[in-house]
Amino acid sequence: MQAPDFHHYPFGDVPKRLNDFFKPEKRDIVGRTEELAQVRRNLLEGRATVLVNGIGGIGKTTVARKYLELHWDEYRHIAWLTVASPQSLDNDPNRVADKGYSPLRDAFLRSSVLWQNLGIGAEVEKHLNNKDLDSAFQAICHRLGQLQDCLLIIDNANEAADLLEHRPALKSLNAHVLVTSRARPKEWQIVEVNELPLPMAVELFRQHYAHPSLDQTTENELNTLVETLLRHTLLLELVGKSSSPDGANIPFLRLLESLQNQSFHDRYLNEIPVDAGDHADGQNLRRQAKVEDYISLIFNHISHMREDLCDLLKAMTLLPPAQAYNREFLSDHCKLLDIEFLPTRAETLVQLGWLKKEAVPEGGIGYSLHPLILDVAFRELGVTAEWADKVIEYVAGLIEYDDQNKQHNFQEKRDMQPLGDHLGKLFFHAETGSVSYLLDHLASLEKVYGFYKNAARLAEQALHIAEQKLSENIISERQSNLGLVHSELGEYERACNLLEKALSSDKKNFGPDHPTVSMSQSNLATVYKKLGEYERARDLLEKALRPAEKNFGPDHPFVAVGQSNLAIVYSNLGEYERARDLLEKALRSDEKNFGPDHPTVAISQSNLATVYKNLGEYERARDLLEKALRSDEKNFGPDHPNVAIRYNNLAHVYFAEKNYPAAIKAFQEALRIVEKTLGKDHHYYKMSSKNLEAAQRAAAG
Secondary structure (H helix, E strand, O other), X not given: OOOOOOOOOOXXXXXXXXXXXXXXXXXXXXXXXXXXXXXXHHHHOXXXXXXXXXXXXXXXXXXXXXXXXXXXXHOOEEEEEEOOOHHHHOOOOOOOOOXXXXXXXXXXXXXXXXXXXXXXXXXXXXXXXXXXXXXXXXXXXXXXXXXXOEEEEEEOOOOHHHHHHHHHHHHOOOEEEEEXXXXXOOOOEEXXXXXXXXXXXXXXXXXXXXXXXXXXXXXXXXXXXXXXXXXXXXXXXXXHHHHOOOOOOOOHHHHXXXXXXXXXXXXXXXXXXXXXXXXXXXXXXXXXXXXXXXXXXXXXXXXXXXXXXXXXXXXXXXXXXOOOEEXXXXXXXXXXXXXXXXXXXXXXXXXXXXXXEEEOOOOOEEEEOOHHHHXXXXXXXXXXXXXXXXXXXXXXXXXXXXXXXXXXXXXXHHHHHHHHHHHHHHOOOOOOHHHHHHHHHHHHHHHHHOOHHHHHHHXXXXXXXXXXXXXXXXXXXXXXXXXHHHHHOOXXXXXXXXXXXXXXXXXXXXXXXXXXXXXXXXXXXXXXHHOOOHHXXXXXXXXXXXXXHHHXXXXXXXXXXXXXXXXXXXXXXXXXXXXXXXXXXXXXXXXHHHOOOOHHHHHHHHHHXXXXXXXXXXXXXXXXXXXXXXXXXXXXXXXXXXXXXXXXXXHHHHHHOOOHHHHHHHHHHHHHHHXXXXXXXXXXXXXXXXXXXXXXXXXXX
């Protein structure tokens, strides 16, 4: 075979370019200065075999190309070999195959230009004809080792076992060897390529997203978008190109919303194929493809692993990503899925590049999954809600919060919510009973936090699934929960419709004196009260309270709720003494059942304070509201809607006392919190604005 004429043979009869790769053109790249410096240090300090490690598409090939460009003149001989994935060669007639197939060795044996330029073409062909692949590979390595000032770059070598097997041969070369790999085999000198720092990620996205709407984008919005794309090099490039005017022409805010809801799987984002540039060269990808297709191609061998490794990776997808979990936690988690957790399997996944190993706060080591790998594994390995049913049900139980249940600790539920949020996002559209159960409990927590719009979204889906799959009793429960959320949003007609359906169903299924009926009556009455239909609310609440006292006894938390609700209606009707008596009973009961700092106690304190204000007992009202405010700030943080309500009620007391400066300050704080958490369109904001204006007018005389 005739060697190609490269026209420039400065070092004898062996050319500088040992095989047919293109000399990289000089171009600027975003970031990677530290990584390039570390590669150079490692190569010069005698550690001549360097592995550049990172997940697919993160920029490993870019680092290798830039290194080659920067140091081109410092090497006499250079070879660049790209390792093809085994899957891409399954139907390739030129594949050099044998029982002990090695992708890395195959890259050397497939490069006939390399053998010819080394002057050993005949020798290598003889070994290949005899099916003696090891001898052919050894001959190439031996000849490379005889060269001076040689750089060998091996790109896309992702098989950990393959790298370990051939490391001694590569290390023995009298050359600088630079390997890019998503695998992380032991004993290699590793230079990590991670996500871009935030400013550089923003810069890279700006380079590729040439849309006019970018000019009206805030720094915070731009930062949020690149964080949503995980500061991942390929994703930033592809999404930027795909959504530019030459692509899908997606305005920035529309793009941000779709990425937050659907990641990079948005339908419009994937309408037009784009060019992946260097990433396509380094990963053996198609030149033109859609965003989600590129990502699948990069990780296309994820489903070719052993079944036990796939099972462990599937189990990891059910946990929030980018967080390390220790072996004990993972063992318990896997048991729910009837999978045996073995540390050796986790270590294998670390070496293969699918898991990351890191220290955990409680001591020891743990394993985490990158969000992008999680997304691909979830889709490629066929993770379903049916397969994950036991985990979903278990987590739903962990986050179930009933403010009337003395055993439920609010902070503990809040700490567990990220597990539920993750599963809720993964399986939002899966119609199983456990998913309905999970979404309903997530909605309840969001309602407690004051995130009513998200609570409504979750509760609506929980009800939809229940209507398809579950019993009438469960449907009624979901209707009630959704109705209460609509009530908090000020959507009283929708709330009434749902709560009346639930009450009708509960009466039919349980009879008039059942606790479930009492609860439904109480829920509906709260909406009637907000609509100003106080007599209807009073009648329902009196009906609900009598069987509740009979079924549970006078000191039960549910009875206290009934007393509070009825007292508020009495107060609305001007019957303040009756209201006060009931609320004092409810507060004593709640303090006994929950302790002084529980959210339920704060509500009772606030309700009683309002009645004291109406009775002119301002000092007692102030004392209670200040206690309730401190409690809510402790439980929910300073910017929660409940805190806004306490400020609003406290301002009304100041206003009644004609302490207008204090009233204005409290109304302003309430307004700030409501605007931040609920928005200007919420009825609480409009109410708070009117209250503030009234106080300002009164202060002005």
